[in-house]
Structures are given as C-alpha cells and as structure tokens.
Amino acid sequence: MIDEKMRQIIEGIVKKLPCRDSAVVPSLSFIQKVKGHISESDMEDLAIILQFPQARIFSAASFYSMLKLKPKATYHIQVCTNVACSLVETVTLFDYISGRLGIGEGETTPDGLFSLEAVECLGSCGYAPAMMINTDHYENLSFKRVDGIINAMKEKEGKTIKKTLE
Amino acid sequence: MDKIIFKNKGVPDSQNIDVYSDCGGYAVLKKALSLTPADIIKLVEDSGLRGRGGAGFPAGAKWRLLTKYRVKTVYLICNADEGEPGTFKDRYVMEFDPHLLIEGMAIAAYATGAHHGFIYIRGEYDWIAKVLVKAIEDAHSKGFLGSNVMGSDYSFYIDVFRGAGSYVCGEETALIESLEGKAGRPRLKPPFPAAYGLYGEPTVIHNVTTLSYIPFIVENGPQAYKSFGKQMSGGTALFSISGHVNKPGLYEYPMGTSLRKLIYEAAGGIRGGKLLKAVVPGGLSSPVLKSDEIDVEMDYQSLNAVGTMLGSGGIIVLDEDTSIPMIAMKTARFFAHESCGQCAPCREGTHMVFHLVEMIIAGKGSADNIEQILRLCRYIRGSTICAFGIAATLPVEALIKKFRNEFDILLHD
Numbered sequence: 001m002i003d004e005k006m007r008q009i010i011e012g013i014v015k016k017l018p019c020r021d022s023a024v025v026p027s028l029s030f031i032q033k034v035k036g037h038i039s040e041s042d043m044e045d046l047a048i049i050l051q052f053p054q055a056r057i058f059s060a061a062s063f064y065s066m067l068k069l070k071p072k073a074t075y076h077i078q079v080c081t082n083v084a085c086s087l088v089e090t091v092t093l094f095d096y097i098s099g100r101l102g103i104g105e106g107e108t109t110p111d112g113l114f115s116l117e118a119v120e121c122l123g124s125c126g127y128a129p130a131m132m133i134n135t136d137h138y139e140n141l142s143f144k145r146v147d148g149i150i151n152a153m154k155e156k157e158g159k160t161i162k163k164t165l166e
Numbered sequence: 167m168d169k170i171i172f173k174n175k176g177v178p179d180s181q182n183i184d185v186y187s188d189c190g191g192y193a194v195l196k197k198a199l200s201l202t203p204a205d206i207i208k209l210v211e212d213s214g215l216r217g218r219g220g221a222g223f224p225a226g227a228k229w230r231l232l233t234k235y236r237v238k239t240v241y242l243i244c245n246a247d248e249g250e251p252g253t254f255k256d257r258y259v260m261e262f263d264p265h266l267l268i269e270g271m272a273i274a275a276y277a278t279g280a281h282h283g284f285i286y287i288r289g290e291y292d293w294i295a296k297v298l299v300k301a302i303e304d305a306h307s308k309g310f311l312g313s314n315v316m317g318s319d320y321s322f323y324i325d326v327f328r329g330a331g332s333y334v335c336g337e338e339t340a341l342i343e344s345l346e347g348k349a350g351r352p353r354l355k356p357p358f359p360a361a362y363g364l365y366g367e368p369t370v371i372h373n374v375t376t377l378s379y380i381p382f383i384v385e386n387g388p389q390a391y392k393s394f395g396k397q398m399s400g401g402t403a404l405f406s407i408s409g410h411v412n413k414p415g416l417y418e419y420p421m422g423t424s425l426r427k428l429i430y431e432a433a434g435g436i437r438g439g440k441l442l443k444a445v446v447p448g449g450l451s452s453p454v455l456k457s458d459e460i461d462v463e464m465d466y467q468s469l470n471a472v473g474t475m476l477g478s479g480g481i482i483v484l485d486e487d488t489s490i491p492m493i494a495m496k497t498a499r500f501f502a503h504e505s506c507g508q509c510a511p512c513r514e515g516t517h518m519v520f521h522l523v524e525m526i527i528a529g530k531g532s533a534d535n536i537e538q539i540l541r542l543c544r545y546i547r548g549s550t551i552c553a554f555g556i557a558a559t560l561p562v563e564a565l566i567k568k569f570r571n572e573f574d575i576l577l578h579d
Binding site: 017018019022023026028029052059062063064065066067081082083086120122123124125127128132135137 | 248252288293330331333348409488506
C-alpha cells in the first residue's frame with residue numbers, strides 16, 4: 001500500500017525527471033527506503049501512479065539486487081565475498097560474521113535483528129574487507145571493529161525494546 | 167606538475183566549490199564557452215583521449231559520431247556505475263573532486279549540444295551520491311550549471327540517478343535501459359547510443375574519469391595531455407591497486423608505466439615479503455598475468471600484445487600462497503551472479519562454468535571437466551549481445567591455461 005504522502009513524493013520524483021520512465025527505479029528505491037522492502041501491493045499501486053503495466057514494475061523490481069521484495073531484518077548485513085576482499089585474511093569476513101551471529105547466507109537471527117547476505121564487489125577493493133549494513137558502507141574492517149559495530153547495534157536495539165516496554 | 171586527476175589531491179575540503187574555484191576551477195568552462203563546439207571536439211580528438219570505463223573507445227570519435235545525428239535533443243550520461251571488481255577510481259573523483267567531474271560534464275555537454283545530463287551512480291555509493299547532489303546544487307547557485315551557464319546562452323542541467331545493484335548496468339545500453347525504468351539488459355548494437363540512446367534520442371556516455379580529463383585537455387591542449395604517456399596511449403591513468411600489497415590504494419601514473427613499478431614502488435611491494443604469483447591487470451574481467459610477465463607497460467597496446475587488457479585499471483595482486491582455483495571460482499561465481507539472463511549462452515553457460523569449477527575444488531572433478539570449462543568459454547564468447555560474454559570467459563580461461571597444474575592436482579583421478 002502506498003499512502004497519500006508517499007504518492008505525492010513519487011509524483012515529485014516524476015516531475016523532476018525529463019521522462020516518466022526514469023521514475024521507476026528511484027520510486028522503487030524510495031518505497032524500500034520507507035518500508036524496508038517492496039511488497040506486491042506497493043508495486044500494484046506504483047503501476048497506477050506511474051501509469052505503467054504492473055509487469056513492467058515487477059520486471060524492474062525483481063532485476064536489481066539491492067531491491068528487496070521480502071522483509072529483511074532490522075540490520076541487513078551484506079558482506080563482500082569477491083576476490084579482493086577475500087585476499088585479506090585466511091578466515092574471510094563473511095565466515096567470521098556468520099560464526100559470530102550463528103547464521104548462514106540468507107538467514108536471519110531468531111530475534112529478527114540481523115540478516116546476512118554474501119554480496120559481490122562493493123567497490124572497496126583498496127579498503128578491504130568491506131560490508132554494508134542497510135545503506136551504510138563499512139571499509140578497512142578488522143574482526144574487532146566488526147564486533148564493536150554489531151555490539152553497538154545490539155545495545156541500541158536493546159534500549160529501544162526496553163523503552164517500549166516501559 | 168605530473169598529475170591530472172590528482173591535481174587537487176590532499177587539498178583540504180577539496181569537494182567544496184569555493185576551494186575548487188580557488189584552485190582555478192571553472193575557469194576552463196569559461197574558456198570552453200568562448201570556443202565553438204567544433205573547436206572543443208577537435209581538441210579532444212587530437213588528444214587521443216580514450217574511454218576509461220574499460221572498453222577504451224576514443225572519446226573524440228564518440229562526439230564526432232554524434233554531430234552526424236544531432237537533430238534535436240541530446241543527452242549526456244556520466245557512467246558512475248563502477249562495478250568492475252578491483253576498481254575504485256571513480257569514487258575518488260566523485261567524493262573528493264566532484265566539481266572536476268561537473269566541469270568536465272559541462273564542457274562535454276557544450277561540445278555535444280546536450281542540455282540535460284545524468285550521473286548514473288551505483289546504488290551502493292549512497293554517501294557519494296549525496297556529495298554529488300550537494301556539488302550540483304552549489305554549481306547551480308554559482309551559475310556554473312542551469313540556464314545561461316556563466317552568462318552565456320547555453321543551459322545545462324544534471325540529475326543524479328542512483329542505480330539499484332547490477333554490474334551489467336555499467337554497459338552503456340544496459341545503463342540506458344535502467345535509466346528508462348527497465349531491467350538493465352543491454353541492447354543490440356547498432357544502433358549505437360550516439361544514434362539511438364536515452365528515450366531514443368542521440369546520447370553520449372562517458373565514464374567518470376574520462377569526463378574528468380576534459381578540463382585539462384581544453385585548458386592545456388592535446389599535446390600537453392599526450393606528453394604524459396606514450397605516443398599511442400597518451401595521458402595518465404588511475405590505477406586501483408588491491409590484494410596482497412603493502413599499500414593498497416589509488417595511484418595516478420603516466421600511461422605506459424610498468425606493472426612492476428606500480429606494484430613494487432607505488433603500492434610498496436608484496437605484503438609480508440612474500441613472492442608474487444599472479445596479477446589481474448585491468449579489473450576482474452581481464453586475463454591474469456604470471457609473475458614473469460609484470461615488466462609489461464600499462465597501456466592499451468602493450469597489454470593487448472600480452473593477451474590481456476588495460477580495462478578499468480583495477481590491479482589485483484596475488485601472492486605465492488593464493489589458490490588460483492579459488493580465484494577462478496570467485497570470478498566464475500561473480501559473472502554467473504551478474505549475467506542479466508538475456509542471452510542463453512551467457513545465462514546458462516556462466517552458471518555451468520561456476521559449478522564445474524566448484525566441483526573441481528571439491529575434489530570431484532575430472533580432466534574432462536576442465537576441457538568442458540574451456541569449451542564453454544569458447545562457446546559463450548561471441549554468442550552474446552554485449553561484451554559480458556567476453557568479460558566472463560577470458561579471465562577463467564586464462565587462470566586455467568596459465569595455472570593448469572593447480573587445477574590438475576585437484577582432480578579425483
């Protein structure tokens with residue numbers, strides 16, 4: 001479902017571009033940014049707003065690896081497993097995080113906090129190893145730094161949960 | 167002065183428009199506006215500037231081709247999809263010297279008659295897209311972009327367009343499809359974008375780095391640019407060096423600098439004092455070089471002569487302990503993952519190659535499987551719409567042919 005406020009923003013995206021066609025990918029990215037993923041009803045609504053067949057919206061949405069059609073965890077960890085990033089250590093960053101969180105590729109922790117994905121090159125080969133968490137880039141990672149990042153996120157979420165309980 | 171792209175490197179706050187102007191920025195745009203578009207096309211043609219995205223197509227020729235078709239709307243697209251593994255040069259320019267790119271784009275737009283430009287940046291570079299949006303806004307408010315650029319009657323607007331994760335969108339026609347809101351599947355060429363590009367209009371597409379060389383060429387002339395490199399390959403190049411080196415990073419050196427010098431001088435040699443085994447010289451899709459081949463000069467012709475290519479200048483250094491079959495597996499996996507699925511030989515073939523390499527690594531492969539991989543590579547190449555089929559097969563083939571013994575010892579019989 002795309003609400004009125006989102007619809008207006010999407011129409012703003014359309015107006016800024018020379019052609020309506022170009023609004024498809026930015027609109028999908030926008031929906032994902034707001035909702036975390038793109039649902040089927042979002043795509044149906046977007047098709048009406050942009051006046052395109054639903055198939056065209058779905059075709060684009062399902063093609064790009066950064067567009068997610070299923071819900072993800074609060075923190076979606078995407079670790080580069082391409083050549084340069086796997087040259088740095090004998091134990092790769094992916095294996096380390098996988099062990100640390102107890103989840104494999106495509107899995108989510110039971111508390112729904114972290115999900116893990118092995119991805120291809122993030123353009124950080126000179127600053128390897130690298131990962132992205134949601135839309136944030138992390139480079140020159142050591143296992144110690146990764147622990148710090150994950151712990152900070154756990155702590156932050158712990159506090160939010162505590163607050164809502166209170 | 168021995169740097170072109172790096173001329174503002176290390177200047178504090180170099181992404182700020184005032185700092186860029188104080189370093190002489192946007193003065194070249196002013197100069198360009200006093201020349202005719204034909205003059206500028208001539209300058210770029212004479213410089214011999216070639217595309218830095220990987221294909222190395224002469225930039226001036228692209229512009230010349232466009233003049234043939236220039237009837238109404240022309241679009242200029244900056245390809246910032248930087249997805250070639252081992253490459254991280256465009257992000258430097260955009261993050262630390264965005265106005266150099268904007269000035270280059272404005273000059274290119276004036277020369278080709280484009281009034282609207284796009285920077286297609288890969289989705290993963292979210293923070294850099296923000297830098298670009300800010301830089302474009304600043305350039306607008308100072309009158310370097312928008313209507314009446316610097317008091318002339320020329321208008322030029324730039325939009326930043328974020329990709330959504332696709333390697334093949336770095337191919338120019340796939341990029342256009344993506345900009346048109348479709349899945350990024352390359353078009354059959356011809357027609358080339360110069361004749362039928364974005365929204366069916368004549369379109370000129372350049373890599374970030376290519377466009378960033380334009381201000382220097384217009385300011386100093388083609389000879390100054392050529393004097394950096396060698397006769398056939400002029401100018402400098404940005405080399406992204408990663409892997410087993412002491413100082414991985416981005417380096418600007420004249421075209422024709424030896425690979426040995428780049429590895430041992432620029433990047434500080436092999437990490438841990440180990441020996442070199444192999445080098446990927448121009449991004450993951452370029453065929454690998456063995457350690458005894460690194461005296462090659464890094465320019466288009468010299469690399470072609472040894473059976474590989476300059477590509478995007480992404481150098482991945484592999485030390486003596488590296489397992490070549492593992493590198494082949496990761497290479498094959500990457501291309502299988504990124505195939506757009508349009509042409510059957512590539513869609514099916516890249517996955518078959520990946521699974522065969524995986525099988526060999528798991529110790530379940532036979533000598534027949536190696537022959538199968540080599541045969542698949544030959545079949546995929548030349549049977550696809552875009553150059554992806556070549557990019558996907560050449561590196562795997564080279565890894566197997568040059569390091570056959572490492573594969574042979576893994577075979578089960």
